[in-house]
Amino acid sequence: MAKLDIPNAADDELVRSAQKGNMAPYEELVHRHRDKIYARAFSMLRNEEEALDVSQEAWVKGWQRLKQFQHNSSFTTWMTRICINLCLDFLRKRQRQQTDSLDQMEEETGGVERRMEAEDYNPTEEMERSELRKEIDAAMEKLSYEHRTVLVLHEFERMEYKEIAKSMQCSIGTVMSRLFYARRRLAKILISLKKERQS
Amino acid sequence: MKQEDRLKIQAWLDGELAPQESARIADLIDNDLEAKELADDLRAIQKALEVGEKQTVLEDSREFYWSQVERQIEAEEPITENTQPELVSGSLGNALRWLIPVGSLAAISALMLNFDSINTTPDLPKTGGSKIENPQTNPINSPSGLAEGAGTVMEEESPATPEVGVFSFEGTQNGGNFASPEDPNTLPESIENPER
Numbered sequence: 001m002a003k004l005d006i007p008n009a010a011d012d013e014l015v016r017s018a019q020k021g022n023m024a025p026y027e028e029l030v031h032r033h034r035d036k037i038y039a040r041a042f043s044m045l046r047n048e049e050e051a052l053d054v055s056q057e058a059w060v061k062g063w064q065r066l067k068q069f070q071h072n073s074s075f076t077t078w079m080t081r082i083c084i085n086l087c088l089d090f091l092r093k094r095q096r097q098q099t100d101s102l103d104q105m106e107e108e109t110g111g112v113e114r115r116m117e118a119e120d121y122n123p124t125e126e127m128e129r130s131e132l133r134k135e136i137d138a139a140m141e142k143l144s145y146e147h148r149t150v151l152v153l154h155e156f157e158r159m160e161y162k163e164i165a166k167s168m169q170c171s172i173g174t175v176m177s178r179l180f181y182a183r184r185r186l187a188k189i190l191i192s193l194k195k196e197r198q199s
Numbered sequence: 200m201k202q203e204d205r206l207k208i209q210a211w212l213d214g215e216l217a218p219q220e221s222a223r224i225a226d227l228i229d230n231d232l233e234a235k236e237l238a239d240d241l242r243a244i245q246k247a248l249e250v251g252e253k254q255t256v257l258e259d260s261r262e263f264y265w266s267q268v269e270r271q272i273e274a275e276e277p278i279t280e281n282t283q284p285e286l287v288s289g290s291l292g293n294a295l296r297w298l299i300p301v302g303s304l305a306a307i308s309a310l311m312l313n314f315d316s317i318n319t320t321p322d323l324p325k326t327g328g329s330k331i332e333n334p335q336t337n338p339i340n341s342p343s344g345l346a347e348g349a350g351t352v353m354e355e356e357s358p359a360t361p362e363v364g365v366f367s368f369e370g371t372q373n374g375g376n377f378a379s380p381e382d383p384n385t386l387p388e389s390i391e392n393p394e395r
Contacts, residue, residue, distance in 0.1 A: 027269075039255035042255050043252055055257075056264070056267055056271065060271045132250050133254075134253055155245075161213070161215050179213075183241060183244045187240060187243070
């Protein structure tokens with residue numbers, strides 16, 4: 001059997017080799033995808049140190065469970081889901097130690113946005129993509145973790161409502177509600193950032 | 200406009216609405232100004248988010264990052280699934296788990312019946328005998344069914360035992376439990392079948 005050319009091998013080949021217990025191919029996989037996994041952790045946790053720890057934990061879990069990976073999805077999708085689960089776990093623990101966020105209370109009582117008039121927001125009219133990304137990132141930072149998470153999972157991970165509901169351990173109705181308020185709030189923040197920029 | 204309709208407009212835009220409901224919502228957006236404005240707003244946000252996320256890059260070197268992951272892997276590696284040695288094989292162990300108490304009970308019953316038959320005291324045979332025989336003649340009333348003998352007990356218990364095994368096996372194989380990140384055992388399996 002030919003020796004695996006690790007730097008040039010496809011992810012799938014590396015995974016199959018790593019599944020046999022070889023660590024070198026796994027190290028290559030970590031190197032290839034560590035930024036993506038870290039970025040996902042950071043987008044959810046908004047803290048560099050915590051994101052670093054969780055991303056590393058995800059790689060450890062990935063190794064421990066690698067034999068159960070059946071190649072039904074891409075390796076990065078699989079790893080990202082592990083990372084998301086760890087982030088949600090982490091956030092839940094953190095949330096338990098805090099009082100309910102204002103966003104959550106607003107959701108339950110009706111919230112400001114329910115009464116808010118629809119605002120015309122057209123973000124892409126004159127902004128560069130990278131500039132818009134930065135602005136969205138800044139706006140995401142201001143969201144509660146529930147709103148940020150639901151947006152990340154739906155908009156960036158392309159997860160369906162029912163998948164999000166499972167991940168976040170809530171009903172589909174709650175997902176719909178959170179997503180709605182998250183979008184409204186994000187729009188509001190983006191408008192205020194735009195105004196700040198223009199003034 | 201009702202909040203329910205607002206959420207349905209959003210679901211319609213996300214492609215999550217059932218076909219029969221979709222027609223109604225599409226009609227609502229066409230004919231109701233508020234609904235149309237809301238749909239436009241939500242579309243604008245969707246469009247904004249389409250540009251994706253800000254790129255975040257790790258500052259640690261490849262070697263340093265991997266060394267930390269590797270250290271954690273090695274630290275957790277010694278954990279094995281079976282920490283206690285099994286004295287007997289699984290099926291035999293299960294059988295013995297029931298056979299031993301059932302056998303003991305049967306032996307005690309036999310001894311007591313024997314004792315009953317050889318007892319010379321006139322009162323004892325009636326009262327003592329009925330107390331022991333009751334569970335055998337009326338197994339439904341027996342709290343555990345143990346008095347029925349090993350064969351019956353195994354028949355009753357054997358379907359239940361594999362069910363437990365099947366349940367836990369399915370829990371990890373199908374892993375629908377993506378929703379339970381606290382349990383790391385369910386993590387990867389749930390990811391195996393992403394629905395999208």
